[in-house]
Amino acid sequence: MASENKFEPTNPAVKWVEDRLPIMGLIYxxxxxxxxxxxxxNYWWNFxxxxxxxxxxxxxxxxxxxxxxxxxxxxxxDSVQHIKRDVNYGWxxxxxxxxxxxxxxxxxxxxxxxxxxxxxxxxxREILWFLGxxxxxxxxxxxxxxxxxxxxxxxxxxxxxxxxxxxxxDFIPIIGDGIVEWLWGGFAVDQPTLNRFYSLHYLxxxxxxxxxxxxxxxxxxxxxxxPLGIDAKGxxxxxxxxxxxxAKDAFGLGxxxxxxxxxxxxxxxxxxxxxxxxxANALVTPEHIVPEWYYLPFYAILRAIPDKLLGVxxxxxxxxxxxxxxxxxxxxxxxxxxxxLSKFFFWLFVVNGLFLGYxxxxxxxxxxxxxxxxxxxxxxxxxxxxxxxxxxxxxVSRMETTKPVPVSIAAAVLDANKKKx
Amino acid sequence: MMNSIKIKxxxxxxxxxxxxxxxxxxxxxxxxxxxxxxxxxxxxGVFGKxxxxxxxxxxxxxxxxxxxxxxxxxxxxxxxxxxxxxxDEIKAIAIxxxxxxxxxxxxxxxxxxxPADYFPAPFANEQMARASNFGALPPDFSTLVKAREHLSxxxxxxxxxxxxxVALMMGYEEEAPEGVEMNEGLYFNHYFAGNQIAMxxxxxxxxxxxxxxxxxxxxxxxxxxxxxxxxASDPTMQERKEMGLKVMLFMxxxxxxxxxxxxxxxxxxxxxxxxxxxxx
Numbered sequence: 001m002a003s004e005n006k007f008e009p010t011n012p013a014v015k016w017v018e019d020r021l022p023i024m025g026l027i028y029x030x031x032x033x034x035x036x037x038x039x040x041x042n043y044w045w046n047f048x049x050x051x052x053x054x055x056x057x058x059x060x061x062x063x064x065x066x067x068x069x070x071x072x073x074x075x076x077x078d079s080v081q082h083i084k085r086d087v088n089y090g091w092x093x094x095x096x097x098x099x100x101x102x103x104x105x106x107x108x109x110x111x112x113x114x115x116x117x118x119x120x121x122x123x124x125r126e127i128l129w130f131l132g133x134x135x136x137x138x139x140x141x142x143x144x145x146x147x148x149x150x151x152x153x154x155x156x157x158x159x160x161x162x163x164x165x166x167x168x169x170d171f172i173p174i175i176g177d178g179i180v181e182w183l184w185g186g187f188a189v190d191q192p193t194l195n196r197f198y199s200l201h202y203l204x205x206x207x208x209x210x211x212x213x214x215x216x217x218x219x220x221x222x223x224x225x226x227p228l229g230i231d232a233k234g235x236x237x238x239x240x241x242x243x244x245x246x247a248k249d250a251f252g253l254g255x256x257x258x259x260x261x262x263x264x265x266x267x268x269x270x271x272x273x274x275x276x277x278x279x280a281n282a283l284v285t286p287e288h289i290v291p292e293w294y295y296l297p298f299y300a301i302l303r304a305i306p307d308k309l310l311g312v313x314x315x316x317x318x319x320x321x322x323x324x325x326x327x328x329x330x331x332x333x334x335x336x337x338x339x340x341l342s343k344f345f346f347w348l349f350v351v352n353g354l355f356l357g358y359x360x361x362x363x364x365x366x367x368x369x370x371x372x373x374x375x376x377x378x379x380x381x382x383x384x385x386x387x388x389x390x391x392x393x394x395x396v397s398r399m400e401t402t403k404p405v406p407v408s409i410a411a412a413v414l415d416a417n418k419k420k421x
Numbered sequence: 422m423m424n425s426i427k428i429k430x431x432x433x434x435x436x437x438x439x440x441x442x443x444x445x446x447x448x449x450x451x452x453x454x455x456x457x458x459x460x461x462x463x464x465x466g467v468f469g470k471x472x473x474x475x476x477x478x479x480x481x482x483x484x485x486x487x488x489x490x491x492x493x494x495x496x497x498x499x500x501x502x503x504x505x506x507x508x509d510e511i512k513a514i515a516i517x518x519x520x521x522x523x524x525x526x527x528x529x530x531x532x533x534x535x536p537a538d539y540f541p542a543p544f545a546n547e548q549m550a551r552a553s554n555f556g557a558l559p560p561d562f563s564t565l566v567k568a569r570e571h572l573s574x575x576x577x578x579x580x581x582x583x584x585x586x587v588a589l590m591m592g593y594e595e596e597a598p599e600g601v602e603m604n605e606g607l608y609f610n611h612y613f614a615g616n617q618i619a620m621x622x623x624x625x626x627x628x629x630x631x632x633x634x635x636x637x638x639x640x641x642x643x644x645x646x647x648x649x650x651x652x653a654s655d656p657t658m659q660e661r662k663e664m665g666l667k668v669m670l671f672m673x674x675x676x677x678x679x680x681x682x683x684x685x686x687x688x689x690x691x692x693x694x695x696x697x698x699x700x701x
Contacts, residue, residue: 039690078494078495081495081563081564082495084657085495085500085656085657091657091660091661092661092664095661236695236696236697239690243686244686244687244690247679247682247683247686247687248683248687250679250682250683251676251679251680251682251683254672254675254676254679255676257672258669258672258673258676261665261668261669261672262669264665265661265662265664265665265666265668265669266467266662266665267572268661269567269570269572270572274567274568274569274570274571275568277564277565277567277568277654278560278564278568287614410693410696413693413696414693414696414698417692417693
C-alpha cells in the first residue's frame with residue numbers, strides 16, 4: 001500500500017513554481033501522501049501533531065498578546081487585565097494562551113511517555129530523541145518566563161525562587177558570586193528581570209520552531225516507530241500519511257480541542273494560581289510558593305534533597321538523564337508490549353511521577369499519610385525516579401524474558417483481524 | 422490479551438492519579454479555616470448569567486459602604502453597562518465623581534466624571550490608606566474575588582471567591598473565642614486567614630436603603646456585594662460562557678463528522694484488505 005509517490009503537479013502554474021522552489025513537494029513528502037508511515041499507529045501517536053498544533057496556537061496568540069502587553073513592573077499586571085477587559089476578544093486570546101501552555105505540556109508529556117513505552121528513543125532514532133529533550137527544555141524555560149510576565153504574586157516569587165537556585169553555583173571561581181545578579185540584571189527581581197524575560201519569552205518560541213523542524217527532519221530519516229516496535233519491511237507495512245493519518249489526527253485534534261475549550265471557556269483559572277490575581281509585591285511573601293503544575297515533579301525532587309547544590313543538580317539531572325536513555329536501555333526489542341517487566345516498571349514510573357507532582361505542591365512538612373511527611377515520601381519517590389533510569393532500566397532491559405515479536409506489521413494486522421473473526 | 426493488559430495498566434494509572442488528586446484536592450483547602458458555605462449564584466455553571474438586580478444592589482453597597490476604604494482601580498463607569506444600566510444612567514453615576522485636571526495655565530482644576538473614567542480610589546496612595554486604617558491596607562476590589570478562588574478537582578472542596586466574600590462578611594464574632602489572644606485593633610473573623618482582620622465589621626442590618634426595595638439584611642448585602650465583586654473580577658464571564666456553548670456545540674458535531682470520516686478512510690486498511698498474504 002505504501003506509495004513511492006513523488007509530487008508531480010499537473011497544473012502548469014504549480015509546476016512552474018515547483019521547478020524553481022520545490023516547497024510543495026517538501027510538504028507533500030513531509031506530511032502528505034509522499035510520507036509513508038507504519039499502518040498500525042494507535043492514538044498515542046496523535047500527540048506529536050497535537051504538540052505541534054499547540055506550539056502554533058501559542059505563537060499566534062502570544063504575538064497578539066505582545067501587541068497589548070506592557071513589560072513594566074508598574075503596568076504589566078494592569079496591562080494583562082486591560083487585555084482581558086478592554087481588548088476585543090482579549091479575554092479569549094489571553095485564556096487560550098494561559099491554558100494553552102498547560103495543553104502544550106499535556107501533549108508533550110504524553111508524547112514523551114509514548115516514546116518511553118514504545119522505545120522511540122532507541123536506535124536509529126537517538127538524535128530524534130535528543131532533539132525532543134531539547135524541545136522540552138526550551139519549553140520549560142519559555143513557560144517559566146511566560147508565567148513571570150503577568151507580574152502577579154506567584155509570577156514574582158516563582159521568578160525569585162527559580163533564579164535563586166543558581167546561587168547554588170556560587171562555588172565557581174570568579175563568576176560564581178555574580179550569576180544570580182547577572183540573571184536578574186540587578187540586586188533583586190525587578191524591572192530589568194521582567195524586561196529580559198519578556199524578550200526571551202518572545203525569542204525562545206522561534207528557537208523552538210527551529211528545533212521542531214530538525215525534530216521532524218530527523219523523524220523522516222528512519223520514519224515513525226510503531227506500537228510493535230519492529231521495522232517496517234515490506235510495502236504492506238506502510239501507508240501514506242495522507243489521507244490515513246491526516247484523517248486520524250484530525251479526529252484526535254477535534255477531541256483535544258474540546259478538552260482545551262472546556263478549560264478556556266468554563267474554567268480559565270483552574271490551572272493557574274489565585275495569588276497571581278494579586279499584583280507582585282516584594283514585601284509580601286505568599287504562604288506557599290508553588291510553580292506551575294508542569295514543573296511540580298521536578299520541584300519535588302529539588303526540595304527532596306536537603307543540600308541546595310545537590311538539590312539543584314538532582315533537578316537538572318532528572319531531565320538531562322533522558323539524554324542517556326538510548327544506552328541505559330539495552331533491550332533489543334523496542335516496544336514494551338513484548339517486555340512485560342519493563343512495562344510494569346514503566347507504569348510504576350508514571351505513577352511515581354504523578355506522586356512527585358502531588359508532593360511538589362504541598363508543604364514539605366505536611367503529613368501525607370500514616371504519619372509520614374511529604375519530604376520523606378519525596379525522598380523515596382526521587383530515589384525511585386533515578387533508580388528507574390540507573391538501575392531498573394539497564395538491568396531489566398538486558399535480562400528480562402521477552403514475548404515473541406510478530407514477523408511484520410502487515411502480518412500482525414492480518415493476525416489480529418483473524419482473531420477478531 | 423495484549424490490549425487488556427494495556428487497558429489494565431492505563432486504568433491503574435488513572436485510578437492512582439484520581440486518588441492522588443482527590444487527596445491533593447482535600448489538602449488544597451486545608452488551611453485550618455472553616456470551608457465557606459456554597460451559595461447559589463445565577464452566574465454559576467455552564468449557563469451562568471449575570472444576576473443584574475443583585476449586581477445593581479452590590480454596586481450600591483460598594484458605593485455607599487466599601488468605597489470609603491476600598492479602591493476599584495480597573496473598573497470604568499462605561500463597563501457598568503454590564504449591570505444593565507443605559508448610557509444616561511451611567512453618565513449620571515459618573516458625574517457624581519470629581520477628577521483633577523491640569524488646565525492650560527498649569528493649575529489644578531476639577532471636572533466631573535464621564536463614562537470613560539475609572540472609579541476613583543479613596544486614598545491618594547498606599548501610605549495614606551495605611552495611615553487611615555491603623556496600618557492595614559484595604560485591598561483593591563478589581564481582581565479580589567479571583568484572588569480568593571481556590572479551585573480543586575473536587576467541586577465540594579473548591580473555595581469560590583463569592584462564597585469567601587459572603588462568609589467573611591458573615592464571619593465576624595463580637596467576642597473572640599476563649600483562649601484566642603487578639604491583637605489591638607483587630608477583629609475576630611472565622612474565615613480570615615489567621616482569624617484576625619483589621620477591617621471592622623462593615624455591614625449592619627438595614628444600613629443602606631436599596632433602590633429596588635429589597636430588605637437589606639447583612640446576608641442580602643453580603644450576597645449582593647459578592648456578586649458585584651465577582652463581576653468586577655471577571656466581567657467577561659457571561660460572554661465567555663455563551664461563546665463556549667457555541668464552540669462546544671459546533672465541536673461536538675464536527676468531531677462526530679471527523680470520526681466517521683476517519684472510519685471511512687480507514688475501512689479497507691483497517692481490515693488489511695489491501696494486503697496480499699502471498700506477498701508478505
